[in-house]
Amino acid sequence: MFEFKLHKxxxxxxxRLGTITTAHGTIQTPIFMPVGTLATVKAMSxxxxxxxxxxxxxxxxxxxxxxxxxxxxxxxxxLHKFMNWEKPILTDSGGFQVFSxxxxxxxxxxxxxxxxxxxxxxxxxxxxxxxxxxxxLGSDIAMTFDQCxxxxxxxxxxxxxxxRTTRWAQRCLDFHNHDYQVLxxxxxxxVYRDLRESSTEALVKMDFPGYAIGGLSVGEPKPLMYEVxxxxxxxxxxxxxxxxxxxxxPDALLEGVAKGVDMFDCVLPTRIARNGTVMTxxxxxxxxxxxxxxxxxxxxxxxxxxxxxxxxxxxxxHLIKANEILGFRLTTIHNLHFLLDxxxxxxxxxxxxxxxxxxxxxxRQYNGEQKG
Amino acid sequence: MFEFKLHKxxxxxxxRLGTITTAHGTIQTPIFMPVGTLATVKAMSxxxxxxxxxxxxxxxxxxxxxxxxxxxxxxxxxLHKFMNWEKPILTDSGGFQVFSxxxxxxxxxxxxxxxxxxxxxxxxxxxxxxxxxxxxLGSDIAMTFDQCxxxxxxxxxxxxxxxRTTRWAQRCLDFHNHDYQVLxxxxxxxVYRDLRESSTEALVKMDFPGYAIGGLSVGEPKPLMYEVxxxxxxxxxxxxxxxxxxxxxPDALLEGVAKGVDMFDCVLPTRIARNGTVMTxxxxxxxxxxxxxxxxxxxxxxxxxxxxxxxxxxxxxHLIKANEILGFRLTTIHNLHFLLDxxxxxxxxxxxxxxxxxxxxxxRQYNGEQKG
Numbered sequence: 240m241f242e243f244k245l246h247k248x249x250x251x252x253x254x255r256l257g258t259i260t261t262a263h264g265t266i267q268t269p270i271f272m273p274v275g276t277l278a279t280v281k282a283m284s285x286x287x288x289x290x291x292x293x294x295x296x297x298x299x300x301x302x303x304x305x306x307x308x309x310x311x312x313x314x315x316x317x318l319h320k321f322m323n324w325e326k327p328i329l330t331d332s333g334g335f336q337v338f339s340x341x342x343x344x345x346x347x348x349x350x351x352x353x354x355x356x357x358x359x360x361x362x363x364x365x366x367x368x369x370x371x372x373x374x375x376l377g378s379d380i381a382m383t384f385d386q387c388x389x390x391x392x393x394x395x396x397x398x399x400x401x402x403r404t405t406r407w408a409q410r411c412l413d414f415h416n417h418d419y420q421v422l423x424x425x426x427x428x429x430v431y432r433d434l435r436e437s438s439t440e441a442l443v444k445m446d447f448p449g450y451a452i453g454g455l456s457v458g459e460p461k462p463l464m465y466e467v468x469x470x471x472x473x474x475x476x477x478x479x480x481x482x483x484x485x486x487x488x489p490d491a492l493l494e495g496v497a498k499g500v501d502m503f504d505c506v507l508p509t510r511i512a513r514n515g516t517v518m519t520x521x522x523x524x525x526x527x528x529x530x531x532x533x534x535x536x537x538x539x540x541x542x543x544x545x546x547x548x549x550x551x552x553x554x555x556x557h558l559i560k561a562n563e564i565l566g567f568r569l570t571t572i573h574n575l576h577f578l579l580d581x582x583x584x585x586x587x588x589x590x591x592x593x594x595x596x597x598x599x600x601x602x603r604q605y606n607g608e609q610k611g
Numbered sequence: 612m613f614e615f616k617l618h619k620x621x622x623x624x625x626x627r628l629g630t631i632t633t634a635h636g637t638i639q640t641p642i643f644m645p646v647g648t649l650a651t652v653k654a655m656s657x658x659x660x661x662x663x664x665x666x667x668x669x670x671x672x673x674x675x676x677x678x679x680x681x682x683x684x685x686x687x688x689x690l691h692k693f694m695n696w697e698k699p700i701l702t703d704s705g706g707f708q709v710f711s712x713x714x715x716x717x718x719x720x721x722x723x724x725x726x727x728x729x730x731x732x733x734x735x736x737x738x739x740x741x742x743x744x745x746x747x748l749g750s751d752i753a754m755t756f757d758q759c760x761x762x763x764x765x766x767x768x769x770x771x772x773x774x775r776t777t778r779w780a781q782r783c784l785d786f787h788n789h790d791y792q793v794l795x796x797x798x799x800x801x802v803y804r805d806l807r808e809s810s811t812e813a814l815v816k817m818d819f820p821g822y823a824i825g826g827l828s829v830g831e832p833k834p835l836m837y838e839v840x841x842x843x844x845x846x847x848x849x850x851x852x853x854x855x856x857x858x859x860x861p862d863a864l865l866e867g868v869a870k871g872v873d874m875f876d877c878v879l880p881t882r883i884a885r886n887g888t889v890m891t892x893x894x895x896x897x898x899x900x901x902x903x904x905x906x907x908x909x910x911x912x913x914x915x916x917x918x919x920x921x922x923x924x925x926x927x928x929h930l931i932k933a934n935e936i937l938g939f940r941l942t943t944i945h946n947l948h949f950l951l952d953x954x955x956x957x958x959x960x961x962x963x964x965x966x967x968x969x970x971x972x973x974x975r976q977y978n979g980e981q982k983g
Contacts, residue, residue, distance in 0.1 A: 278929065282936040285921070307904070307929040315907055315925060323921045532679070535687055549657070549695045553687060557650065557679040564654040564936055 241379075241421040241448050243480045249594050253472060253499030256589045259449075259480055261327045261379035262419035263319060266294045268480060268501040269585055271492060271578045272329060274509065276302050278312070278322040281509050282564070282571040285324045291544060291576040292583065294326060295379075297504040300372050301333035304362075305355050309375040317377030329504070330378035332369045332411075334385040334425075335453070335484070346386070348403070366410040374417045382451060383411040385425040390458040397429040405441040412445055423482060425453040430463050432470055439474040450475050451482040452500070456491070465494050472499035489518060489581060489605055493598045496585055508578050512570035515559045518577045522605050524552075526570065531556045538569075544576035545569075613751075613793040613820050615852045621966050625844060625871030628961045631821075631852055633699045633751035634791035635691060638666045640852060640873040641957055643864060643950045644701060646881065648674050650684070650694040653881050654936070654943040657696045663916060663948040664955065666698060667751075669876040672744050673705035676734075677727050681747040689749030701876070702750035704741045704783075706757040706797075707825070707856070718758070720775070738782035746789045754823060755783040757797040762830040769801040777813040784817055795821040795854060802835050804842055811846040822847050823854040824872070828863070837866050844871035861890060861953060861977055865970045868957055880950050884942035887931045890949045894977050896924075898942065903928045910941075916948035917941075 240262045247256040257268040273280045276299045315321040337344050337353045344353035350365030369384035384407050386400040404427045415422045424447035428435035452471055455464045475481050480501045487505020515527030519539035537547035546569035558566025588597035612634040619628040629640040645652045648671045687693040709716050709725045716725035722737030741756035756779050758772040776799045787794045796819035800807035824843055827836045847853050852873045859877020887899030891911035909919035918941035930938025960969035
């Protein structure tokens with residue numbers, strides 16, 4: 240069960256407003272998806288995710304395959320039931336993770352042999368197996384098993400990765416067989432325009448219900464990523480959702496939206512939170528710094544999340560310095576709320592035909608008073 | 612502001628039903644107090660504490676003095692405001708902690724010189740200073756600065772500790788000067804009946820608004836602790852609350868109530884939770900054990916806490932094995948809920964004049980099917 244409805248397109252940029260309907264409910268786009276690698280968004284409860292307005296989360300196939308295992312999750316009634324999250328879930332294919340293993344993996348046309356980062360045990364992921372694991376997990380949106388080249392990367396290497404990604408996408412599609420789950424294709428091609436074009440063209444022919452743009456936010460300068468988006472999103476079907484993988488800084492989210500992206504995910508907001516850094520309307524703030532030891536203001540005076548409504552920077556700094564779990568919880572709640580709230584404001588601005596103005600104002604404020 | 616009302620006393624044992632009224636609200640006794648050492652009950656938010664029915668929490672003066680410092684907390688508006696907990700707080704005096712430092716401390720009649728367990732810096736706590744720190748924190752109930760001997764301990768050593776504790780109690784009382792906060796005395800005396808008697812007698816003369824029984828649960832066998840309670844609580848004034856320090860196992864709570872204790876605290880439920888162990892109506896359960904990997908029941912099928920209402924043993928085990936914060940949160944919620952719920956049932960049973968029967972039934976079930 241899957242439907243994408245395009246409600247509105249900005250006149251002065253490529254921003255779009257839409258809804259995605261899945262078996263587990265409807266998602267308003269553009270949307271940011273919090274990452275719940277191991278069937279939990281680190282430090283958050285499902286109830287808290289719900290309260291901050293999370294509409295869909297992402298979970299990682301590679302990690303869940305290794306522990307607790309997709310068989311166990313399937314026996315538990317699927318990932319939604321296992322983790323008690325009733326709204327939509329997108330799973331990645333594990334492609335990005337296994338390719339990131341470096342020396343621990345060996346790629347052949349058939350798939351990738353790799354060693355677990357936990358215990359060194361040997362495993363094999365093929366396009367079919369990655370798809371099978373995702374079917375067992377029962378996510379609403381599954382991803383094809385792609386080959387994601389690093390940055391920088393020689394053109395010839397990227398070309399080979401694109402061709403293999405295309406062949407593997409077809410194998411995933413042929414293998415995929417699940418009533419409620421849909422499979423998105425992933426465009427590769429690094430920062431080479433003709434390779435992005437050939438990748439997009441080949442995948443669009445396969446008629447996926449949605450498309451991800453992969454292989455970005457892997458170390459390239461942001462202007463280069465924006466350039467790739469500039470020529471890639473226009474090639475993607477207008478009536479299908481577009482998902483930019485691994486992007487979660489406020490500036491990149493806003494640029495992505497302006498360039499026609501509907502979905503984003505990133506571990507950044509939760510990871511920096513556990514490190515004592517928060518995003519605020521006035522820019523980033525490293526709350527663990529000594530400067531905030533006696534600062535009794537909330538993390539972000541403009542925010543109404545649970546952390547900002549009830550606790551001071553001084554308290555949260557104390558908790559984080561003392562390694563107290565509540566500290567990590569509060570910064571995580573705040574950062575996720577901040578990005579979800581940003582996307583909600585983005586949707587409102589698109590609705591009211593003032594997105595570019597909103598984007599400029601937001602970035603001016605965010606960059607103007609950089610703190611920490 | 613402080614009032615203790617005794618509503619009922621059991622006919623067949625020393626169990627009592629009461630209410631304590633403080634500046635931050637009323638507490639139903641007998642009560643278990645969750646421990647929030649560093650101005651946070653580890654892994655819990657104040658909202659969650661509220662939801663599981665916590666009426667009062669304990670916080671540790673020694674730890675807060677070292678970080679973030681009582682001055683900072685005072686400037687934040689006091690401990691309640693700093694940690695956003697609007698209900699009553701009891702602070703210990705730091706006595707137990709500094710005496711536990713072993714080689715790191717030196718005791719004189721004036722007080723205790725000690726080195727911080729964090730950075731080795733040198734500090735000095737006197738009865739006056741321990742009281743001053745607690746006044747700055749603004750807890751509802753403060754404790755006198757006592758000398759807590761270890762177990763086992765020679766009679767002569769314990770005698771000296773009792774005498775010093777008495778002198779220090781008077782100094783705390785003389786120094787204490789706070790409108791809303793009250794000071795409880797602490798009875799010492801180890802397992803020596805005559806020393807408990809002289810300690811109790813001396814403190815009762817000072818007319819504290821409440822009395823703690825200290826120096827128990829420090830390694831002595833439980834029957835010995837029960838014996839001390841048997842002769843100590845009857846010497847304490849009937850119309851004042853009695854607090855048994857550091858006790859939090861279900862059996863000891865029930866025995867303590869039967870012997871006339873009104874208040875308890877212990878880090879045990881939160882500490883074992885973070886270790887993957889939970890208390891259930893059928894006994895302890897080590898949910899991190901492999902036996903629960905595919906157990907899709909709740910931690911305790913008889914429990915209605917957030918953890919048991921929404922998650923399985925298999926999921927919680929997975930989280931804890933993977934070191935995920937939500938795992939520690941769920942076991943902590945459950946264990947604290949379990950003890951608070953137990954005390955609520957205890958109060959109900961006393962009200963309905965069937966406490967001893969309740970106690971026997973509970974312990975039979977708790978011991979009968981020990982798991983893990």
